[in-house]
Amino acid sequence: MDVAREEVLARLRSARDAGAPPTPVVVPRKYRPAGRYAPGSAQAVARLDETLTDYRATVTRVGSEADVAAAVAAFLGSASGIVVPPGLPAEWLAGFVGEVHRDTPPLTVDALDHLDAVVTGAAVAIADTGTFVLDSGSPDQGRRVITLVPDHHVCVIRAADVVCSVPEAIARLDPTRPLTFVSGPSATSDIELDRVEGVHGPRRLDVVLVGALTRS
Amino acid sequence: MSVHPGRAAQRSRTVELGMPTVASDPHRHLRGTESFPAAAHKALADTQLRRNLGHATRTIRAKRAGVVSEVDDWEELRRAGEAIKADTMARLPELLVELESQVTARGGVVHWARDAEEANRIVVDLVRGTGADEVVKVKSMATQETGLNEALEGAGIAALETDLAELIVQLSHDRPSHFLVPAIHRNRAEIREIFLREMPDVDPSLTDEPRRLAMAARAHLRRKFLAAKVGISGVNFAVADTGTISVVESEGNGRMCLTLPETLITVMGVEKLVPTWADLEVFLQLLPRSSTGERMNPYTSTWTGVTPGDGPQAFHLVLLDNGRSNVLADRDGRQALHCIRCSACLNVCPVYERTGGHAYGSIYPGPIGAVLSPQLTGIDGPDDVNASLPYASSLCGACFDACPVRIDIPNLLVQQRAAAVDAHTRPTGQDVAMQAAAIAMTTPGRFKLAERALGVGRVLAGRKGRITSLPWPASGWTNARDLPAPPAETFRQWWARTHGGD
């Protein structure tokens, strides 16, 4: 028997009863379950563009999958070596002339440290907050470490994966997979509470938004 | 409020099995060495400190107000957050067992710790088992509370704090003074000096530009991260129904600690729980906007047990009581366990803004610290410095308005003052300092007026014992809701009567 476990649970049981509320707790869920705009709508994608940009990500909008390669290549510029997850669509890299390392078999941390950038997809993006979520079990997102060690992250987000609100995103995610919610490049507020970009995570974050272009 | 069931047993330090029990505090991280008024008096004399705090809290207050006003269902989110936490507390033992079984089913190992020493012993043994003599740490209040770094050091293991502000505190051999920004009391020029003095390979031409300072920290820690064998973290939210743990951060040092090492050891206070995955939809909205004043913080990591081929292949979760059962045993006081450590109440508190976090003695400072610390430690007698903490407030009510989970801190402060009087634990040892500091603690006229208003409030409350309106400055607070009638005499009035003069 685990003595500490039994003791902690016994204490918590008597405390739970001693301080029990007079009536059972009912959780009022009156907050908005969905956002202002429909998932994948032009307005949702436009709002995501704004909130991403506000937190210093650089955003390129393209009309269709066929235009992704050029946008990715432009972001990568003169990068010489990049890493991509095992299942990243090869078409996305068609415009890139440098060396592409697929993370299969998995690269070592040292190898990753010598690469210039990483290109991934995303599981879902949240327009209200300027966030995208990486699901490490997904073939176009990959192990957590590949989006952490390289200093430059290019993320391709499809309009169909853009929702407005946090609750809509949570509902789409699988909690048993390791997830990383990313909102802008690595930053700190620790010096006089001013946000300064660029600490341990990637210092440069670029996003390609695919589809749902507004008519202009 | 009646005196706690657990507290009476505790005062004699004989612990009955299964009784709610106060915290052990082997490294005095929950109690200072002097009473709040004495410590506050010194802090008030430090004009640099006041300037740093004033600047930082003004900045964060404006940012928070901006992003909160964007959310039109903010009040509904606060009410949901409050109720989810109340529900969690009402079912805490069952939910912890559920968490344990989920984590275990997914390859994690769960450990239980009754107190600080036990938690430290578990972690030290786990680290020893890996053969590592160095660990990387991401900011965790629970391990600060237990004094884990001291315990590791005692075992010959170096603990490297990787959060920028924690690193500043560690390098300057200082104590944290804020949840979110433990070095909030330092300005950029002071941070530059600390780096130049304490970082062995720092560029001597380092300027005090925040960007350059952040880069110096990056360079200092990079090799350590890439070579780390063991990471140690805290928890923001643990999800009972899935076994998922989440860590909310900004810099990416958390991701480094959670992803790169082979072994991850996570220490959580038992209250850091939510029942379901869907509950995160509430807290991931409330926390970032309340804490750094951002729509979302740069990085939030979630993981469940061990994932083959991705991240640490050994995961240990240490569940810590250390006084939380004592807090849970009080129907009202248990609200202090709802705290999600956003620090909004610190940032809006006129007393915190003037005294800073160190004056509270405990690593839990500010309004929430003033109610949480004495409940965790219990009050050992009239000379216990934590007995003075419920007086570290002008009861202006700003903390309640800012709190994303609606913890009624002013009410809890009033109740704990009453409890201290009931238990004859009024601080008497350090009285001279008390009077001097109380006067200077906040705008003097306002402080006195608030206290007097509370006396008047008792009359207004009449036989029902509830007050529905008070004159300014307490009016801002009673407008929001009723408060219980305060004890007949405020501390200040009691002081004046028993010591003559004001």
Ligand code: SF4
């Ligand atoms: S008491 Fe409320 S406002 Fe204060 S730190 Fe905790 S959650 Fe935030």
